[in-house]
Amino acid sequence: MAKTFFVTGTDTEVGKTFVTRALMRAAKEAGKQVLGYKPVASGCELIDGSLKNEDALTLQAESSIKLPYAMHNPFAFAPAIAPHIAAEQAGEVIALPRIAEGLTRLRETTADWIFAEGAGGWRLPLGQGHFLSDWVKKEHLPVILVVGARLGCINHALLSLEAIRHDGLVVAGWVLNRVDAHMSHYEENAATLKQLISAPFLGEMPRLTEDEAETAEGFIDLAPLLK
Structure with a gap:
């Protein structure tokens, strides 16, 4: 069964x-093979008759195995707002069993690793008192935290x-991503984070242009995940 990591x-942003x-x-x-x-995406556009999310399309394109879009993103909503509000407006329920079923289907492929990307932060509400973290807990998924380097990030x-x-x-593990190119005392803040976070450090992503980001490689150290 494919090893699965949850990225929060x-x-x-x-x-x-x-x-x-x-x-x-x-x-x-x-x-x-990845x-x-x-599982959940808002801010989707109608493409070929169905709602699709730019981030989910990126993950689909990067995947080793060609699968239908819906297998990568079971819940897609048009407005770029909190998913639980978008779901309520659409008259839908973001059901945890459907998210779990989606992961099961991916694990039935020949993939070695699956990277499940969350939406927003860790405690993302899905409506009806549920959170996306409830699903991550039920699946016992190891978590990778993306720290956006900007004021308040520590x-x-x-x-x-x-x-x-x-x-x-x-x-x-955790990854430091320089989202604010003009962050004051970036190096000092980065050093503080590395000192205080007791989890494997997987890499530091510099601030890149959109074109540079398309070909960005060499910033991630997977060694801690391979153990």
Whole structure:
């Protein structure tokens, strides 16, 4: 059965997809067949008659095995708002069993590793009192935290790690992503994070242009995940 990692972030817009793609590429370089999974996505466009999300399309394109879009992203909503609100507006329920079923189907393929990317931060509400983290807990998935380097990130990172561990999950590693190119005292903040975070450090992603990001390689160290 494919080993599955859940990729979460310290907040929304911290580069989870950018980092997940980098993780997938590094895994392929290590000889793994990989798949990307985006259980819930809002901010989707109508493409070929169905709603599709840019981030989920990125994960689909980076996957080693060609599968239908819906297998990568079972819940897709048009408005770029919190998914539980988008689902309510669409008259849908984001059901945890359907998310679990989607992962099971991916695990039935020949993939070695699956990277499941969350939406927003760790405690993402899905509606009806449920959170996406409830599913991660039920699956006992090791978690990779993407820390978006900007003002306040140390607090956000430590609180996220505390919540993940409080939920009884293993933090498989963390990645620092420089989302704010003009962050004051970036190096000092990065050093503080590396000192305070007691989890494997998987890499540091620099601030890249969109074109540079398309070909970005060599920033991820998968060694801790290969153990």
